[in-house]
Amino acid sequence: MSFPLLTATAVLPALGAIATAAVPAARRTAAKWLALLVSLATLALAVTIAVRFDPDGDRYQLTESHSWIADFGVRYELGVDGIAVALIALTAVLIPFIILAGWHDADPLETGSKRWRPTQGFFALILAVEAMVIISFEATDVFLFYIFFEAMLIPMYFLIGGFGDRAHEHGEEVASTQRSYAAVKFLLYNLAGGLIMLAAVIGLYVVAGNFSLPEIAQARASGELDMATSTERWLFLGFFFAFAVKAPLWPLHTWLPNAMGESTAPVAVLITAVVDKVGTFAMLRFCLGLFPEASKWATPAILVLALISIIYGALLAVGQRDIKRLVAYASISHFGFIIMGIFAMTSQGQSGATLYMVNHGISTAALMLVAGFLISRRGSRLIADYGGVQKVAPVLAGTFLIGGLATLSLPGLAPFVSEFLVLVGTFSRYPAVGIIATFGIVLAALYTLVLYQRTMTGPVKAEVAKMPDLRVRELVVVAPLVALLIVLGVYPKPVTDIVNPAVKQTMSDVQEKDPRPDVEAAK
Numbered sequence: 215m216s217f218p219l220l221t222a223t224a225v226l227p228a229l230g231a232i233a234t235a236a237v238p239a240a241r242r243t244a245a246k247w248l249a250l251l252v253s254l255a256t257l258a259l260a261v262t263i264a265v266r267f268d269p270d271g272d273r274y275q276l277t278e279s280h281s282w283i284a285d286f287g288v289r290y291e292l293g294v295d296g297i298a299v300a301l302i303a304l305t306a307v308l309i310p311f312i313i314l315a316g317w318h319d320a321d322p323l324e325t326g327s328k329r330w331r332p333t334q335g336f337f338a339l340i341l342a343v344e345a346m347v348i349i350s351f352e353a354t355d356v357f358l359f360y361i362f363f364e365a366m367l368i369p370m371y372f373l374i375g376g377f378g379d380r381a382h383e384h385g386e387e388v389a390s391t392q393r394s395y396a397a398v399k400f401l402l403y404n405l406a407g408g409l410i411m412l413a414a415v416i417g418l419y420v421v422a423g424n425f426s427l428p429e430i431a432q433a434r435a436s437g438e439l440d441m442a443t444s445t446e447r448w449l450f451l452g453f454f455f456a457f458a459v460k461a462p463l464w465p466l467h468t469w470l471p472n473a474m475g476e477s478t479a480p481v482a483v484l485i486t487a488v489v490d491k492v493g494t495f496a497m498l499r500f501c502l503g504l505f506p507e508a509s510k511w512a513t514p515a516i517l518v519l520a521l522i523s524i525i526y527g528a529l530l531a532v533g534q535r536d537i538k539r540l541v542a543y544a545s546i547s548h549f550g551f552i553i554m555g556i557f558a559m560t561s562q563g564q565s566g567a568t569l570y571m572v573n574h575g576i577s578t579a580a581l582m583l584v585a586g587f588l589i590s591r592r593g594s595r596l597i598a599d600y601g602g603v604q605k606v607a608p609v610l611a612g613t614f615l616i617g618g619l620a621t622l623s624l625p626g627l628a629p630f631v632s633e634f635l636v637l638v639g640t641f642s643r644y645p646a647v648g649i650i651a652t653f654g655i656v657l658a659a660l661y662t663l664v665l666y667q668r669t670m671t672g673p674v675k676a677e678v679a680k681m682p683d684l685r686v687r688e689l690v691v692v693a694p695l696v697a698l699l700i701v702l703g704v705y706p707k708p709v710t711d712i713v714n715p716a717v718k719q720t721m722s723d724v725q726e727k728d729p730r731p732d733v734e735a736a737k
Contacts, residue, residue, distance in 0.1 A: 220292040223259040228345035235338035242333040249337035253310040260306035287424040291355040296716035298351040316480035339369040356425040396472035403469040407459035414452025450508035460493030464523040474542040479586020487575035506724040523550030528657035555636035563639025570632035580695040581617030602674030607683040622658040628702035
């Protein structure tokens with residue numbers, strides 16, 4: 215029997231979470247190091263998955279399948295395609311940086327303080343989220359996916375509500391109330407989506423007789439499973455609604471600015487760079503894979519919602535006075551691009567969307583974590599409380615600028631390639647949608663450069679005059695992310711080589727081909 219690599223990659227952080235939580239309260243530093251070492255070991259397993267994956271091989275590789283709840287056709291069934299491999303790698307890469315960036319975020323304010331949960335709990339919850347996200351990317355049984363899709367809400371709820379941002383313009387009592395509100399809103403929105411999806415999961419079992427994604431897809435392709443048009447559309451809507459909440463897509467997005475604003479910067483990165491990717495990934499794997507005709511039927515409406523997300527998110531980012539909420543609204547705009555690329559139904563659009571998931575995760579992590587370092591020094595999230603930072607902390611300002619330029623998709627940085635592919639893929643089939651979406655790029659330049667101008671340039675404010683530059687631990691967090699942005703900006707081929715075959719399979723599922731150009735290339 216071969217080594218269950220996929221199971222090990224998910225189980226290791228789960229066991230690490232239990233071990234970290236069990237560390238005695240007096241050994242906070244030991245708990246931190248244990249969590250970091252477990253995340254690095256998980257990264258090594260994720261790299262092994264990427265190395266062993268053959269882009270030209272079977273669609274789902276490194277598969278594992280065991281009977282679980284036989285009476286209901288539920289199996290413990292895992293397998294990865296190129297899209298899953300890329301997102302597992304993204305998750306495993308980001309978690310060590312999230313842990314390092316949050317090294318002191320859960321420390322008590324003073325000896326004996328009960329205002330913050332134990333440090334061990336903070337890092338244990340991060341590892342628990344990592345385990346659930348990874349197995350969500352690996353699951354090819356719909357019911358197994360659903361369990362972890364919902365279960366990850368529990369540790370995220372406690373991370374948002376129990377370990378909120380200390381840099382709050384109001385008192386601790388008000389801050390605690392707002393954290394609780396943000397956590398409950400996050401939970402209610404996602405639970406509502408999950409309950410609707412549960413009804414669709416049950417409906418799928420009634421129609422198909424099992425939960426296995428490969429078996430259902432094969433039965434549909436061979437004609438053994440023929441869903442009625444109305445049935446397929448209702449099931450699609452049940453799945454899509456849950457994924458649109460998680461993504462998040464307008465108008466189901468309103469939980470995200472609250473959750474990111476009230477979280478610590480590392481937890482905000484965990485939300486938007488890791489957890490939210492499960493929603494867009496699931497649109498590709500489950501919506502398009504299980505319900506191809508319904509996906510094409512819903513495409514016009516989804517493209518309109520994606521366009522609204524792009525423009526609306528960018529416009530609200532321009533008007534923000536809170537740094538973290540600005541990044542949250544920018545992420546809503548970026549998720550609009552990702553969803554637009556998925557439902558453009560072109561290989562360029564879907565390849566760009568998958569690459570965008572990876573690149574957005576890295577760029578948002580770089581920008582938000584540097585913003586977190588900045589906020590921790592000044593003790594405020596308000597843009598107006600900064601000015602002249604580049605004169606006293608040039609390295610911090612420089613890395614903040616690179617993260618911002620990546621957010622606006624500057625050529626030479628990783629998000630540019632993915633955004634370009636999404637726009638090209640969309641324009642080739644829906645030119646009006648592609649043209650309107652380009653206004654999101656203009657607005658991204660506006661909110662990013664205005665943010666940098668207001669915080670980093672101009673006269674040095676008295677409150678930031680003695681602000682220290684990035685420390686060694688912070689440089690260890692930021693430097694690799696900046697390096698990845700540059701490397702993937704000039705050479706994205708390692709990711710696209712893994713992703714493209716899976717995208718071709720998805721295009722085959724929905725029986726779509728790329729539009730032919732209006733003008734043939736000269737021979």
